[in-house]
Amino acid sequence: MKVTLKIWRQPDAASQGAMHTYELDEVSEDMSFLEMLDVLNENLNAAGEEPVAFDSDCREGICGMCGLMINGEAHGPEVTTTCQLHMRSFKDGDEIVIEPWRADAFPVVKDLVVDRGAFDRIIQAGGFISVNTGSAPEAHSVPVPREDALRAFNVATCIGCGACVAACPNGSASLFMGAKITHLGELPQGQPERDERVVSMVAQHDHEGFGGCTNIGECTAACPKEIPLDVISRLNWDLHQAMRHGH
Amino acid sequence: MTDMPDTTLTSDPSHDAPGDHGDDAAGYYTPGEPIADTKAPGGPIEERWQTRKFEARLVNPSNRRKLSVIIVGTGLAGGSAAATLGEAGYNVKSFCYQDSPRRAHSIAAQGGINAAKNYKEDGDSVHRLFYDTVKGGDYRSRESNVYRLAEVSTNIIDQCVAQGVPFAREYGGLLDNRSFGGVQVSRTFYARGQTGQQLLIGAYQALERQVAAGTVTTYTRHEMLEVILVDGKARGIIARDMVTGEIETHLADVVVLASGGYGNVFYLSTNAMGCNVTATWRAHRKGAYMANPCYTQIHPTCIPVSGAHQSKLTLMSESLRNDGRIWVPKKKADCEKDPRDIPEEDRDYYLERIYPSFGNLVPRDIASRAAKNVCDEGRGVGPAVEGVRRGVYLDFSAAIERLGKDGIEEKYDNLFDMYARITGENPYETPMRIYPAVHYVMGGLWVDYDLMSSIPGLFVTGEANFSDHGANRLGASALMQGLADGYFVLPHTIRDYLADGPFEPVPADHPAVVEAEQSVRSRIDHFLNTKGTRSVDSYHRELGNIMWEYCGMERSEDGLKKAIDLIRTLKDDFWRNVKVLGTAEGLNQSLEKAGRVADFFELGELMCIDALNRRESCGGHFRAESQTEDGEALRHDETFAYVAAWEFAGDGEPPVLHKEDLVYTAIEMKQRSYK
């Protein structure tokens, strides 16, 4: 099939960017979306135009490196990552608009590549359990109810892709943050630092320039791992508790 | 079943008697002095690690801040080491090429992690895990290292649970285990199909905690391109800031490479797009020996290639083989038919036929080779890519009948969904198609018991080293190795080296620094100024095809020699005719790839030479010339029970082969049999 691509091109962070239009023939529906862009890049390279920069690594939906705004939807029309989106979700003659994640906390590096370092710093602020190597007790010394372990696991599947931020009209990272708060807060090991964790992470989140949540729900609809909105409720709850405890 | 074609062999068998062969690789290499691991203490195997930990010198806590450690890689091996050394108070710099440490390819591991906890009371023990791992590696690994791995495996689980890794649990709240990769005990800990992700997030969080504590600095989107040696010791690296293009010098007292595997030399593999050999290859060129580079693991259950555009392959957990039955049509003519229309009697369940006792659960290498053989015969299924159908059916219809659709869904729904997403086919209704793919490399930089390479001060951990898996890796043991190395081994062994530090500071204009930086710059300039006609990817793809064809599942003397010629020709062409657009000052993904592919060429050649030298079939390494009457792998312990450690001798010069003899004191070598 044949598609028309409108792609954001921006040489580097400091330069102005603009949308460019490319036609691409011979797209097969078995191609992944990124393989389609690979083909485009081969063509561009042959024609002497610099290939479009975009991020990807694992290409199997787990590393969280990829992420494009495709026709106004983060990761495109299916509930999955950009790398797992396939061209069979499109049809011959489609126009496809491709933009980078837009958030001032995720500045554009080049073309479709953005800097998500803010997520790392939110984790640095408190997204961990403080246990030095070697000081851990025997694993079976603390049983964890299966339900709690399951919930912790379900939200720990967040891949840190940033689609929630990209989709959120407020540019909020609450879903990402809530997923970590819930993961660690659901486990007995995460209790001692629970108050401090939420206070520091939220402060870092705000400091990075993410917006405040208005519980709109675009994040969870874009999330390739289907992290539910409950985690934001949990985040809010934990913050209130921390305040009550004098933080 | 009597009129079945013999599907086990495709090439002419020449049944070698052990030892009666010439040196296939003669002329391709120079024999060198034997080497040995001098760090493992003697004595009973159970006591060696305790002894070494005791004998390794300590570093005064107040001195640690003054000692700097560079760690390249933030996967399980690198991330865990950076966190642990940071906690100990060393001054750590951590590098990765992704935009966040959390994205290292360890994240993609699905199945699980082994540990000798014996929670199931099913007869597991440190010794049994050690035994299984050595046997699984077909007696080509170093026993003292493997024993230590089994020994610390239990600490890993404790550590990860304390960090909040949400392993699967039973109703009582205790950890669940499953049996994995054909072993008879249940010792694999898992977190649904995302074990690697959960373990890596644990290590990543520990790492970020140290960043906040100020002991670790992370350098993301930084690619290491050269190692700096001063007075024979590793003292730093040259890295390129992939965003600004700046060439940076980072100096330290010690350098650790935890840069993962090089399976991408095959172009198509289950590795991430950016996985590379550059970090280890640059070290190899500076004197680190590369051990057993040809040992590659090919995983039988991957989603087949769908066309020429394919950029990577996706693994589906091996656990699928527990319930799926593998078959191809008996008749070539049936290969295009809808599989559901092929009657039972026209199907060849070839694994069940050839290996009646293990059936579909034979080890990875056997299952992979058998699939290749039936496809080479023309009985493969699925779309023909470049004229050949490369796929076999993995059929769940019997299991669905037995367990119900719900039963299957409960066990495998995420895998089935992934399959459906990628192929557009519904595996509940029509059989899955699978084909083997490169998945893991057992080869890597040679290290001693302390995990130090042949370059003093250069340590290597995780998949980047060669040490623990011999010629074949058991399922769920790479995660174990990565974390064992990073959390529990390296932090002890590195202190013995650092006890002599801090070493004399290296000035920024030291000739060794200047030389390393110059060589990086001139390579980059070369790529940008060649202005040829072919893209980097097209070279990579062609190299991958050569490697897969001749140095993949089955290798032969003729094929390997041919491959070496092809690689050399292609490499020459690459250096003269590659086309890389853009500039060096800023993000340039073609430029990054060009550097990686340049190193893959050199590695690919060495892999072929190594494979040529090893005229035996062992583990994942199958030499057509070395098989039994009925086509099974034939090992030659008298001749090949050694680690092949290759030394770089200069561009265009044959590499030097150093052999490390493998001596087993705690275990007896046996031939594998799965019939």
Place this chain on the structure above:
Amino acid sequence: MATTTLVKGARASRSTITLKLLMAASGILFILFVLAHMYGNLKAFSGHDAYNDYAEHLRVMGEPMVPREGFLWILRAALIVALVVHVGSAVALWKRAHRARSTRYVVKKNKASSLSSRTMRWGGLTLLLFIIWHLVNFTIGKVNVSGGSTNDPYNLLVDTFDTWWMTLIYLAAMLALAMHLHHGVWSSAQTLGLTNNARARRNAKTLGWILAVVIAGGFSLVPIFVLAGVITK
């Protein structure tokens, strides 16, 4: 606005979530108020005297503990403070959200959000304008658009809603209120951390629907019946 530093001495009270908490608390106060207010309005169906008695009752409530209109003033003060807090936080969050994405998308689709959730800000502003007009109309200015008396609450009400465009403005405001509540009720439950699982989330959303329909519907009855000539002087 991206930074590379870690925040030192983080304080929970300085966060966006605290702003949200203030909005939720003030919003809930509004909900309680409008519920009571709506109940009072429905007294119009009981006729002139009952309605005026109720208006008078509001003024003498709490006497002699508080002076005449004392309770009313406490209520008014609380509502004014709440309004300032509510609107102030809304504006702060609005500005933040604006800064969080200064470059807009060329194409952006909404996948899951309700219309009401996306119109909280403009809808809220509509409500604010309406509240001002409403106060001018009935409380502060006592404007009788048909020129009648303004000191009899019941008559003022009937005169007002006999005018078709006044009723229209009022009904439009009720639509805005309904939408604001539809999202606001569930949103405040979420902000308070009460929707920590799928079931609680569903319940909160259902409650949002119910309150939206009951409150906006309840308020709309009086004007409609006045215009229809059922409620007369």
